[in-house]
Amino acid sequence: MMLDDDRRFVFRINDNNTGPNLLYRVCTERGWKIHENFHSSSIGWNLWWRTKGFPITRRNQLQKKQFTNHVPNASFICRKDNLVRCLKCMKKIFGTWYDFVPIGFNLPLEYRKLLAYSKSYDGSKNDDSVDDREIWICKPVGLSQGKGISIFENPDELVYSSNVIVQRYVKNPLLIGGYKFDLRLYVLVPSFRPLTVYIYREGLVRFGTEKFSLSNLNNRFAHLTNSSLNKLGPGYLQTKERVGAGCKWSLRQLRCYFQQRIGSDWFLWQHISTMIVLTIASQLSKVPSTVNCFEFYGFDVLIDEELKPWLIEVNLSPALSVDCNLDCEIKKSMMHDMFDLIGLPVTSTGLLNHVFDQRTSSSSNGGCSKYQSKRESVVKVAIKWREKGSRAAKTGRAVDKCRRCISHSHSHSQALHRPDARESIVNEQQPTNTCKSDSNSRSWSNGKNWHFPDSSEGDWVLVYPLLLPTNNRIRFSASAGGGGGGGGGGGSSNVHRTFNTDEIRQVVSSVVSFLKIAKHVFDTNPNAVHEYFNAHMTLYLKSDAKIWAPPLQ
Template sequence: MDSSVEENVPNQAGAESKLAKSEEAEKPSNSIGLLPIMIFLAATVTTAVVVELLPHASKVFPWSSIDSPEDLQQPPPTYAIFGRSPTEEHLVHVVKVLDMFGYQRVGVNESWNLLWAHDYPFLSFASLKNVDQNQLVNHFPGCGYLTNKVDLCTSQLPFLPRAFRLPAQREEFLDYARDNPRALFVQKHNEHRHIKVRAPADIAFGSNDSFVQEFVQRPFLVDGHKFDIGVYVVITSVNPLRAYIYTGDVLFRYCPVKYHPFDAENVDKYIVGDDYLPTWEVPSLRKYYNRFGGSMRTVFEAYVRDQDMEPAKIWPQVEHIIRTTIAAKESDIVNILRSYKTHNFFDLMRFDLFIDEDLKVFLMEANMSPNLSSAHFKPNSLLYEQVLYSVFNLVGIRPLTAASGTLFGDSNEMITADKNLATDLNKCAAYDCDKSCNKEECDLCLQCLSGSEYKMLQNAHEEHLHRIDMKRIFPQLIHDLKSFNIMEETANMTKKNAWMTRWFYNKCQFDAAWCN
């Protein structure tokens, strides 16, 4: 609203009040003059117009008129669950955390704020193309470009063991096998079943929707056991991309039978199945886990140090692998999203990786709906619930307060206001970005942000404040601001990703808490 209009309202009212009093002196005491009625009507209309013209009435009138305690009560936020499994034992912890937060469960065809889909929901619900602003879905349309095992493993990323799609790449595979006569391979399907190490001559080339992948033969072993590590990953946005990893712990799963002597017929030596060996049953890890209270990650690191090796070299590789993989598939997801009205989606995945004897990390797969059931291993319940707690807080699903009604205007503004998003003020002023937004230097100045861009920065700011045990890996953190080159960092990024990266860089320059 224009401030001059606001200032003139009291002056006009005062003048009209004086005129009304002079008129009243000339009227009989038991009558009401025409002028006061006209003034009252004019004031009423003026007030209505003023309120209508206000962009956000709550900012001018930062209170709510509450007549009774019942007015404080707002309907609780709701969640629905979509899945094809006849049981929900794999969702026990999801339900527990949401119930603890004060969310109320409803059916998938009712009005919900969160849809938790264990199975891919977008082929079953056309309505998800028009998700409302107050709704959120736990998958991105097109996330299969990351979680489809054939698509991912045949992407030829350098940290993926070499793989070939069958039967389409049969000749390429045979050429590679001839050039690497000592190589062994595993044949896989999307279902991840019946995996077994095979020689090239034993590969079934007629099997559709499968691939063959080179088997890494020198794994790092713990007490003789091969293992994999599962890192929980959350994508909160694409175009611009924002991705996080859970740092509170890592899921370690050990093969139940020792790797040596190697026997391809005994898959329990090299394939992690449902009946894997948990950390607390591995002899050299048991003391660190049971006696000294370590996590799965920290007890593994203790074991690595016992072997006179440095575990710190593992985790930068893990972050690089996950960041690079998601960035490589982002454009495919963006293309699918073009037919969706809003982008109110996030995705919790688990990236499974393994380590060779030199502590080099390889990617195996990404899981769309990672197992969050502790039915088989009860001690895992804490891990799953802490993961969910961090994920939900990150994406804006948080515990309700005792009085969740809005008493003091828009609560989001208490968390994120213009001043929290404004960066590089000197540049904005130097280029007169408040007068014209035609210059590229103005694209992060508040006056030049579109509504959707403002919302992107608002979400990024709130994620930073509520990340709990989540660590941002894209845009990646800045560990040394002096040596960090923003031009090099953004050189090969899409326009939107470079824009978001520059905003985080600007925040880091003025507040070290945004750097790492």
């Protein structure tokens, strides 16, 4: 059975093809055809994009050439209560490296703990000044877009009718022109085993539309940055100090502002990227190995006046709606780059022939193996050619120049080899066991193998795994990760299951080591340009990997 007479890639959106218009536009621009058969028994599609999760019954029916935008159990951290619970557990194990989320309590279960904590704080504070008050924010677990949120001081006065989380409110957010803002960062995880994480270089800066003040905790337009809320506010169309009209900037605009006002912000972005990977690592024990599916997240991050990033929440299938030209500009390019990254075709070239032919499926044991092998090799060549051209066109001459200067400086060379962290990273990334059969058998049906991820595609930049020498890339361990003493354990029976504790420790250890190196590089010359920092990082890591940060120009 063929999908389509002209063999075009076929997509469907949700259950009845109703969804974001921008997503539909991107798919049709790529030459794809909309799926027109909504019967549950129909398999005539290649990509099924669902805003919500993918039903288990449907997932078990997926064919070889079908792709989905959700991974089983990968939405666990997208519930506010689960996120707080996961990060609490990780903080108990790894300490202050997980000190990037405000302390929180799941109610009603932890109501007594909230009261006890609040009373202990009241007994330790010095006075009743505004800055010394303990302020809390309450969020319903199952709602979004700022609905049901309240900000208060006294937990005794809290009233709620459903499961909520209560977190300490960040009272000292960094302000621009007196307005509070947060970041919406786009994150793609095409594989959880091996863990592979990309962050998009562009994103959104979302502003409140009234000036921030702790004197009025009921002013939602001052304290909440949700665009769906602030576009309805009285100050939305006004030209606001520093911010301008509307309630959104691009990350590029924010970086330009930072360069003018606070100097180098390079380490801030490295801190944020490691925070994102550590958050994803907190749910690894729940996510199985899969193929042909990926997870697309929206991370909301707040920056305080000391330039410390705080994780606010993680969104499943972040909004692709278009409220202004900036939305379209960023999100449209992001979606095209995403589909390029995961290897989905552009136009009806025949290079990626996703055909469901009964003859092919019935001959999977050898009848069509030669044809399939030839077709897949063409796909790989085409993808490799496209990506090679893209990378060559975007090579940064400034980074190469800086790297050459560093390599010719003996004093710099000695400094670069001084920290033990670099060697520990490489050692930690070397598994005690490798699983070549897993690497080969778990490739996607379009040839993508996430044991060897590309460092970038368009503006998507790889942030994990990053600390790998280019001449010694590893395959993911089938047994326990490195480190002394641990038993082999898993074996082949665990290859396609979930992470074990040692493997999670390996991920966290690698990310922490990366952050330590980034801090060392930044502290050595905090006034340097970002090309300088990137060049030093690649020398430390013995890798040509790109270092993620939003664009400057």
